[in-house]
Amino acid sequence: MSGEVQRVGVVGAGTMGAGIAQLCARAGIETLLCDANPDALAAGLARIETSLARAVERGRSTEAEAAEIRGRVRPVGSIEELAGVELAIEVVPEIVDLKAKLLSALAELPGEPILASNTSSISIATLAEKSGAPDRVLGLHFFNPPTAMPLVELVATPRTDRDAVGRTRGLAERLGKQVVDVLDGPGFLVNRCARPFYVESLRMVEDGFAEPWEIDRVCVEMGGFPLGPFELMDVVGVDVGLAVTKSMWEQSFGEPRWRPSPIQVAQVAAGRLGRKAGGGFYADGESWRSMPAAEPDRAATILDRIVANLVNEAAFALQAGIATPADLERAMVVGLNHPKGPEAWEQEWTRERIVEILDGLWATEHDPRYRVCPRLRR
DSSP, rough: HHHHOOOOEEOOOOOHHHHHHHHHHHHOOOEEEOOOOHHHHHHHHHHHHHHHHHHHTTTTSHHHHHHHHHHHHHSSSGGGGTTTOHHHOOOOOOOOOHHHHHHHHHHTSSTOEEEEEOSSSHHHHHHHHHOOOOOGGEEEEEOTTTOOOOOOEEEEETTTHHHHHHHOOOOHHHTTTHHHHHHHHTTTHHHHHHHHHHHHHHHHHHHSSHHHHHHIIIIITTTTOOSOOHHHHHHHHHHHHHHHHHHHHHHSSOGGGOOOHHHHHHHHHOOOOOOGGBBBSBBOOOGGGGGGOOOHHHEEEHHHHHHHHHHHHHHHHHHSSSSHHHHHHHHIITTTTOOOHHHHHHHHOOOHHHHHHHHHHHHOOOGGOOOOOOOOOO
């Protein structure tokens, strides 16, 4: 089968699934939104309705356009009802066996549809082998909220059919997305290269070097980031961030740079998952803006540590061939809304300064997470 994808099945009617379904329908594509849980399916449709109503209210869409989009989304409650789709994308929780079982069921659909996973961190090769149809499996990772975030990661394995890759790229571009080709691996590109923003910040709190609100203030006011790491974890969900970090750490057989923080584990155990649960690192209504700032020297060190580790992780990713330098830079700026990408940080900070910061952390901490990528020493 070739040509443009005209019929898509989205499995999982949560926030991401509903958003992807709305995106497809907005692009004129017949879309089947599938969830075996009737309540979840109803909630997904309600999310789409709320989003459409907001777009009309803000003048970004007309009532007629909203009605057309609504009419292209058909709710279904079983995999069998997806018969006839040309691409099926799973958008279920980050559990390997759950995703693999679902992809295996989707592989049995007539017409041999492309099988896409929206996983943010699980190896596509692993899912492909478990699916029974590895030539049709690829990763198509949207960012939250999918209706607003402009980037998608397209992840193929050596066994993925080239026509399937091309048709999926065409679909993503019709959805208005910038597509970044990424080599399969833990965290792919964006989640991998974003880890230091969270992990190094958590490490500074673990060591008593800084408080969450001090780090957030530094990142926003000195670094130019739109959100600090702790308020961002509260927005995304502390449990979601922990799941991604844990998945990457386990897949890498314990890479020290991706080691989860006990602070994340404690937050999740206490039910402090972020805004969706009424509070995480900040109680509902709290902000770093009303809290004291770190003294200048410590504030400068906070930013040094975060920037140096962002550049170092990017260097490891480039050394592994995960993506091209241009795509990495674009992914961090477009995908995460960082003020600049790792290459720009390196040019501003200088490679010598980055290496000096990391070597200093190694000398003090003796933690292998601070080992310098050989690429930075050349």
